[in-house]
Amino acid sequence: MALSRRDFLKASAAAAALAAATGGRLGATDVHAAEGGIRWGKAPCRFCGTGCGVLVGVKDGRIVATKGDPAAPVNKGLNCIKGYFLSKVLYGKDRLTKPLIRKGNKMVEASWDEAMDLIASKFRESIAKHGPDSVAMFGSGQWTVFEGYAAAKLFKAGIGTNNIEPNARFCMASAVTGFMTTFNSDEPMGCYDDLDLGDTYFLWGANMAECHPVLFSRLIDNRLKNPKVKIIDFGTRFTRTSQMADKYIRFNPQTDLALLNAIAHIIVRDRLYDENFIRKHVVFKKGKTNIGYGLEDKFKFADDPKPMTFDEYREFLKPYTPEYVSKLSGVPAKTIEEVARLYADKSRKVNSLWTMGFNQHVRGTWVNNLVYNVHLLTGKICKPGENPMSLTGQPSACGTAREVGTFTHRLPADMVVMNEEHRKKAAEIWGVPAEKIPAKPTYHATEMFRALDRGDIKVLWVQVTNPFQSAPNLSRYRKGARKGGDRFIIVSDIYPTRSTELADVVLPSASWVEKEGFFGNAERRGQQWFKMVEPPGEARNDLWQTMELARRLGHGNLFPYKYVEKEMFEEYRKFTLGQGKDLAPYEAYTKARGLRWPVVNGKETLWRYTEGYDPYVKAGEGVKFYKNKPNDYKAVIWARPYEPAAEAPDRQYPFWLCTGRVLEQWHTGTMTGRVPELKRAYGGAVCEIHPEDAKRLKVKHGDKVRVTSRRGSIVLTADLRGRGKAEKGNVFVAFFDENKMINELCIDAYCPISGEPDYKKCAVKLEKA
Amino acid sequence: MPISGVVIKCQMERLGELERELHRPGSVEISNVLGDGSLIAVIESASLEEEISLVKNIMAVQGVLDVRVAYHNFEDQLMAE
Numbered sequence: 050m051a052l053s054r055r056d057f058l059k060a061s062a063a064a065a066a067l068a069a070a071t072g073g074r075l076g077a078t079d080v081h082a083a084e085g086g087i088r089w090g091k092a093p094c095r096f097c098g099t100g101c102g103v104l105v106g107v108k109d110g111r112i113v114a115t116k117g118d119p120a121a122p123v124n125k126g127l128n129c130i131k132g133y134f135l136s137k138v139l140y141g142k143d144r145l146t147k148p149l150i151r152k153g154n155k156m157v158e159a160s161w162d163e164a165m166d167l168i169a170s171k172f173r174e175s176i177a178k179h180g181p182d183s184v185a186m187f188g189s190g191q192w193t194v195f196e197g198y199a200a201a202k203l204f205k206a207g208i209g210t211n212n213i214e215p216n217a218r219f220c221m222a223s224a225v226t227g228f229m230t231t232f233n234s235d236e237p238m239g240c241y242d243d244l245d246l247g248d249t250y251f252l253w254g255a256n257m258a259e260c261h262p263v264l265f266s267r268l269i270d271n272r273l274k275n276p277k278v279k280i281i282d283f284g285t286r287f288t289r290t291s292q293m294a295d296k297y298i299r300f301n302p303q304t305d306l307a308l309l310n311a312i313a314h315i316i317v318r319d320r321l322y323d324e325n326f327i328r329k330h331v332v333f334k335k336g337k338t339n340i341g342y343g344l345e346d347k348f349k350f351a352d353d354p355k356p357m358t359f360d361e362y363r364e365f366l367k368p369y370t371p372e373y374v375s376k377l378s379g380v381p382a383k384t385i386e387e388v389a390r391l392y393a394d395k396s397r398k399v400n401s402l403w404t405m406g407f408n409q410h411v412r413g414t415w416v417n418n419l420v421y422n423v424h425l426l427t428g429k430i431c432k433p434g435e436n437p438m439s440l441t442g443q444p445s446a447c448g449t450a451r452e453v454g455t456f457t458h459r460l461p462a463d464m465v466v467m468n469e470e471h472r473k474k475a476a477e478i479w480g481v482p483a484e485k486i487p488a489k490p491t492y493h494a495t496e497m498f499r500a501l502d503r504g505d506i507k508v509l510w511v512q513v514t515n516p517f518q519s520a521p522n523l524s525r526y527r528k529g530a531r532k533g534g535d536r537f538i539i540v541s542d543i544y545p546t547r548s549t550e551l552a553d554v555v556l557p558s559a560s561w562v563e564k565e566g567f568f569g570n571a572e573r574r575g576q577q578w579f580k581m582v583e584p585p586g587e588a589r590n591d592l593w594q595t596m597e598l599a600r601r602l603g604h605g606n607l608f609p610y611k612y613v614e615k616e617m618f619e620e621y622r623k624f625t626l627g628q629g630k631d632l633a634p635y636e637a638y639t640k641a642r643g644l645r646w647p648v649v650n651g652k653e654t655l656w657r658y659t660e661g662y663d664p665y666v667k668a669g670e671g672v673k674f675y676k677n678k679p680n681d682y683k684a685v686i687w688a689r690p691y692e693p694a695a696e697a698p699d700r701q702y703p704f705w706l707c708t709g710r711v712l713e714q715w716h717t718g719t720m721t722g723r724v725p726e727l728k729r730a731y732g733g734a735v736c737e738i739h740p741e742d743a744k745r746l747k748v749k750h751g752d753k754v755r756v757t758s759r760r761g762s763i764v765l766t767a768d769l770r771g772r773g774k775a776e777k778g779n780v781f782v783a784f785f786d787e788n789k790m791i792n793e794l795c796i797d798a799y800c801p802i803s804g805e806p807d808y809k810k811c812a813v814k815l816e817k818a
Numbered sequence: 819m820p821i822s823g824v825v826i827k828c829q830m831e832r833l834g835e836l837e838r839e840l841h842r843p844g845s846v847e848i849s850n851v852l853g854d855g856s857l858i859a860v861i862e863s864a865s866l867e868e869e870i871s872l873v874k875n876i877m878a879v880q881g882v883l884d885v886r887v888a889y890h891n892f893e894d895q896l897m898a899e
């Protein structure tokens with residue numbers, strides 16, 4: 050590279066960083082200026098649910114540079130370290146570029162026609178022989194809105210089955226059922242602005258510093274500006290987040306249920322609640338207890354909510370004294386008292402933030418309900434800077450999986466297949482008879498893989514995800530996939546994965562800016578981008594793949610569009626209008642750096658249910674939970690007890706195993722794993738062990754340990770000095786490593802209400818290997 | 819050779835020391851020190867792998883709160899592939 054070009058790029062780098070750090074006061078301001086032949090376009094980041102804005106620089110048909118988008122309100126010009134991986138997402142050496150068809154043990158290159166003909170014939174055969182519920186689609190929170198919408202429409206309105214699920218069932222289904230049971234509407238009332246405006250932040254089971262770094266930076270910036278800011282990290286593992294928090298509170302796994310009830314107990318006992326808010330905006334309810342763990346195939350559960358009074362709720366809370374809960378949780382009673390007072394402190398703007406620690410939980414719905422209870426009791430909700438906020442891990446878990454409704458039971462905009470009116474509305478927009486959409490949900494994700502194992506599902510198409518690495522109790526489902534018979538598996542992806550290796554057909558997909566797209570992030574922000582580069586070889590958009598199957602099955606009439614993305618979006622938008630979920634016209638998103646719904650008269654909504662911000666709340670109403678008509682427009686405080694985990698340590702398996710993510714790798718590592726150095730540095734997933742446990746087992750840092758559960762066993766390197774530190778009696782292993790698939794050890798127990806598995810708690814033993 | 823522009827958020831009391839400690843001509847060059855505790859740095863390296871290593875090492879330094887990426891150019895690396 051000529052020195053002058055290099056100097057120019059260095060100056061550009063310094064100017065961009067300076068501009069971002071100073072909010073554009075210093076450094077480069079015109080981000081669109083063509084820079085040495087580079088053309089820039091906007092897109093949301095490909096990785097987590099934070100939804101940072103990125104400017105993508107293209108030269109000669111290739112991406113050559115990326116910038117944090119200074120105009121993006123989420124990240125204001127700065128990306129986290131995963132920003133570096135954006136360059137590698139598309140350009141790994143082993144990109145899939147041709148369809149592959151299994152011939153015996155070999156995968157053989159084929160044309161798109163051959164592959165699609167084969168897939169269509171398998172669908173047709175299976176539907177004719179075994180009915181529409183024998184075919185299924187397993188998609189993703191990384192699907193664009195168009196991809197998810199097309200798949201849901203084809204399966205529900207074309208094929209006539211509810212056999213469609215996203216991998217989001219594995220990561221935030223409990224957040225959905227939490228929102229639905231408490232507010233009767235999915236997704237948060239608050240937004241990321243709360244990270245700048247509040248002063249007290251409780252993190253529950255969320256390692257934000259590593260998993261939502263840009264949001265955590267906003268918290269840290271807030272604290273630097275405002276000495277009143279406190280960050281309190283509740284966790285079962287000491288992380289980079291704990292290190293930066295003002296207080297780390299260690300608790301025993303599963304006892305978050307009891308802790309939240311103890312906090313409510315103190316707030317009620319000492320009358321620290323907001324009586325006025327409760328009277329106006331809250332009802333009390335209880336549901337079934339001892340609700341099981343879904344460990345047996347075809348497990349079914351239906352809650353039976355019953356109203357209760359505030360006094361009955363007070364009685365329910367009585368046993369959760371700080372002393373009792375201290376014994377259960379390991380948190381000192383004094384600390385529980387202090388935390389309750391912080392939550393209730395009228396001079397403080399309190400926020401709760403959580404991710405997988407709450408959601409991947411056999412009582413995930415309950416624990417979501419319980420955190421809302423505390424905010425509803427204290428009235429610290431629906432106000433700028435004071436809100437509970439559930440974060441997501443995938444870029445469009447909200448936009449696609451939840452809002453489009455790519456779950457077996459859902460339809461777009463919070464509607465469900467069980468409701469006749471909802472089916473009618475969907476059928477009308479989709480131009481099909483209402484009877485076409487089946488009224489009964491079929492399988493949620495775990496049950497879907499059980500059905501494949503049993504042979505009830507024969508044909509499964511997987512798009513934009515890697516379930517044969519990410520499902521819990523993995524060995525059963527991997528074996529099930531290759532049991533033969535009429536089973537036929539199609540996997541669309543951009544790289545070879547542990548799922549493509551089990552497929553009968555592998556389809557090469559286009560990714561990110563190789564196609565036009567739309568994601569929705571965790572603060573209700575929808576973000577659009579245009580195609581900027583061509584996909585490699587013969588790789589094609591998943592949207593095209595789904596529509597091509599539709600055409601071959603005789604359902605091409607469901608997709609009559611010319612400008613597919615725009616017209617499909619305008620059709621989808623009809624579901625949202627007037628529902629408090631209003632999306633803007635497509636055009637608006639092509640210009641804006643995302644808009645937070647409901648978007649009414651061109652204006653986005655920062656705080657839902659709140660007068661002055663939410664156009665659905667009339668003057669004088671203050672706060673109105675207007676989506677909760679069945680509960681008289683009030684939110685529900687739920688009496689949900691503490692119940693133990695599905696499997697707890699015992700003499701034979703004395704340790705808790707928790708799984709999760711690390712900063713350098715994302716999900717199953719299929720994209721971030723394309724950076725060779727990281728593969729070397731993080732050569733394999735490691736097992737974080739507490740030094741005292743390690744000493745007892747005579748294991749030193751770097752030794753090999755065998756980790757065994759009732760379901761599987763793997764050998765890992767012991768890590769006693771990593772960034773994350775296991776608590777005594779606990780071990781932690783990340784799930785990104787395709788050669789050390791820790792999910793083989795995980796139990797497939799799930800929350801009976803949400804169907805989301807608990808990847809955070811099962812029992813294992815350790816031996817020096 | 820990829821080039822990136824990053825913002826290094828530091829503990830205020832360590833800012834001056836970190837400016838000196840982190841500066842390595844030809845690989846990590848601190849171009850600005852901001853009053854809010856941030857250092858602006860340009861990172862140059864032979865490969866993306868090395869670049870990420872450099873950033874990870876900076877993140878691990880005592881007093882560094884966070885590193886965020888504003889700009890990343892990898893044009894000649896792609897041409898070489």
Ligand code: SF4
Nearest residue numbers: 094096097101128129
């Ligand atoms: S925080 Fe998430 S969305 Fe933002 S740059 Fe990092 S990975 Fe991308």
